Amino acid sequence: MENSTMPTFLLLILLLLSHSQLRLLISTNTQPNEDISYMKFVRDGNDFPEKEEYDYIIVGGGTAGCPLAATLSKNFSTLLIERGSEPNKYPSVLKEQALLNVFTVEDDGKNPFNRFVSKEGVQNLRGRVLGGTSMINGGVYSKPNTDFFKTQLGVQKFDMEMVEKAYKWVEEALVYRPRLNAWQNAFRRVLVEGGIVPDNGFELRDVVGTKIAGSIFDENGNRHGAEELLNKARPGNLKVAIRATVERIIFSGSSATGVLYSDSKGKLHTAVIRKNGEIIVSAGAIGSPQLLLLSGVGPKSHLSSLNLPLILHNPHVGQFMKDNPRVGVIPILPYPLDFTSSKVIGISNNNTYYFQSIATTSPFSIPPSFSLLPPNSTSVNLTIATIGGKFSKLTSVGSLRLNSSTDVKTTPIVRFNYYSNPADIQLCVGGVRKVGDFLKTQIIQNIKTRDLEGNRVIQFLGPPLPENLSDYSSVAEFCKRTVTTYWHYHGGCLVGKVVDGNYSVIGLKNLRVLDGSTFAVSPGSNPIATLMMLGRYVGLQMLKQRGV
Ligand SMILES: Cc1cc2nc3c(=O)[nH]c(=O)nc-3n(C[C@H](O)[C@H](O)[C@H](O)COP(=O)(O)OP(=O)(O)OC[C@H]3O[C@@H](n4cnc5c(N)ncnc54)[C@H](O)[C@@H]3O)c2cc1C
Ligand SMILES: *[C@@H]1O[C@H](CO)[C@@H](O)[C@H](O)[C@H]1NC(C)=O
Ligand SMILES: *[C@@H]1O[C@H](CO)[C@@H](O)[C@H](O)[C@H]1NC(C)=O
Ligand SMILES: *[C@@H]1O[C@H](CO)[C@@H](O)[C@H](O)[C@H]1NC(C)=O
Ligand SMILES: *[C@@H]1O[C@H](CO)[C@@H](O)[C@H](O)[C@H]1NC(C)=O
Ligand SMILES: *[C@@H]1O[C@H](CO)[C@@H](O)[C@H](O)[C@H]1NC(C)=O
Ligand SMILES: *[C@@H]1O[C@H](CO)[C@@H](O)[C@H](O)[C@H]1NC(C)=O
Ligand SMILES: *[C@@H]1O[C@H](CO)[C@@H](O)[C@H](O)[C@H]1NC(C)=O
16 A cells, blocks of 8 residues: 555645744743642652562553553552653643644654554554653543443443443543634534534534534643543552653563563663552553563464563464544645644444544645635635544454564554455545535535636645545545544454453463553544543452452
8 A cells, every 4th residue: 555645745734834833832832731749659760779569560651551550559559650751841742732743743762752654654653651642642532332332342341330430530630621713613513514413512422413522631722631640549559650661571480470671771670569469561552562572472473583482372462453544635724723633523323433623724825816815815824624534343454563673662563454454445435425525515615715727626735535426446546545544543452362351461360451452443433531441440440359
């Protein structure tokens, strides 16, 4: 599959942005306004002793790891180990507008933007900071339709009352009802006019129709990521090591006994678990399968080819990697509109498609003769918006394997096999046709500008929609040509394949995996609500299993 043109264009224009407006935006507007009382638990990895003992050790201070650590600390000594820094070291990530960093800031090996490129050439990224990817993402908080818990996780039985309580626990701490700016209001009308009905107003649950979702950005645009859930931890029981990278899980026979981690100076530390203690890997859909493989848990042939000692042969570690492709276009609006992350979601029948939009002003302007503004007006800056979404029933699967370097800092090799299954192409074609309906709405018709021949057209960044949407093969071609990520990649340590319904690694003792790597299906329109809920939920179950 060829490299996509759409993200390249987007990247180009946003790179230009970074040199003008964006720098200013970030440097002048960074009054962090999060509750950082969790900082009392946080210390640099360098300051930890060479060896220490805990009841629970959690690898990865991300979206699922933070709520899990806060919960387990209620009664047990808990160590949370995160490779990145504390977010206040990078105050720009704390602001909604700084979401544009996702497109512009280079990966320096330390900052929160850990970039990787799939084998298909699709640019992607994961969070490297306390709070994990919840600190660099679009901030949308939305809970899947309850069917998710019945059908998607198969072998797992959920206590739905506990699930709802766990969501509530998260929501009280960091979920806000967003105010819609001009573009989000317009997009809401586009969805409704385009047939995504009814308009359900503000709604945290994914329900068919158009809705205003929850957000982890407050009314002042301050981000409240998963690390703020650490504020709920029991003082004295929690320690958080930052700039500390777990290199291996240590085993004795088939029991996990501890972890080996390096600090920023490269010095190695050991943390071991007490009797009845456990290690929980929450390093994300790339980091968790990677760490299992590096520790000798995975396909025998792959591990032996890298001379890694085998702890447990499990062919499924690193398999079933999925990344929902983004379906849509990027229209250019002839007005200057404020930056906005996604606030409104359109959910089609049967939860088949989830549509969202982000928009940002560009430093580019057009003369009035090309716009539809009165001829006496001066040039206006253009806005770039995305109109698109993802489909939920993704069939194509890929895999992850280690790079020949067995250094944990080397990104593994990931292939998602986008559109390798024709069922996905069919769903993409349906989604593109739906986007075609959105483009026919009055609001979008009003953003037309004059092209060089004087025709009134919608201008796009990257390829426009195919002219004949009835022509399956040209729409399918458009899907393949514009493939890019929706950033909801998941899989690698699936429930039923690598972990059981309690997220315990099958065939080993004292070891669990809990994060997006366990999902066969990404939960609903947006995963972070469910990832944070699961951190709380599984933590409570573990406490219960210990008789607390
Ligand atoms: C640009 C972007 C926009 C998105 N927008 C949204 C959105 O609006 N709403 C939504 O719900 N979802 C969104 N997502 C997806 C969502 O943010 C992620 O799916 C989710 O945060 C992943 O959570 P996780 O717990 O699986 O992993 P993470 O949150 O990534 O946590 C893993 C943590 O482990 C750490 N780690 C990894 N390896 C090691 C190691 N060896 N030692 C120590 N630490 C380690 C990492 O640094 C990281 O902090 C978006 C994602 C991106 C990238
Ligand atoms: C757990 O902690 C609570 C206080 O948070 C305490 O009341 C209880 O006795 C503890 N239980 C155990 C088994 O340690
Ligand atoms: C929704 O799903 C059901 C069963 O899977 C199917 O019969 C129906 O046609 C679907 N409806 C739409 C609008 O796709
Ligand atoms: C608008 O465009 C001009 C150049 O045409 C640029 O100098 C200015 O910074 C832009 N304004 C914004 C808010 O992007
Ligand atoms: C531009 O022209 C419109 C009518 O076409 C008029 O209403 C408006 O006041 C004019 N603006 C300026 C700045 O002259
Ligand atoms: C492995 O990683 C190294 C260093 O990042 C890189 O140069 C190399 O191309 C990678 N190998 C593969 C097969 O991707
Ligand atoms: C659009 O494509 C369909 C299906 O291929 C075809 O029947 C139809 O003639 C095309 N319409 C135009 C205007 O080309
Ligand atoms: C999860 O753990 C509980 C308590 O140890 C046990 O009863 C249950 O069978 C386990 N479930 C699975 C799917 O392993």
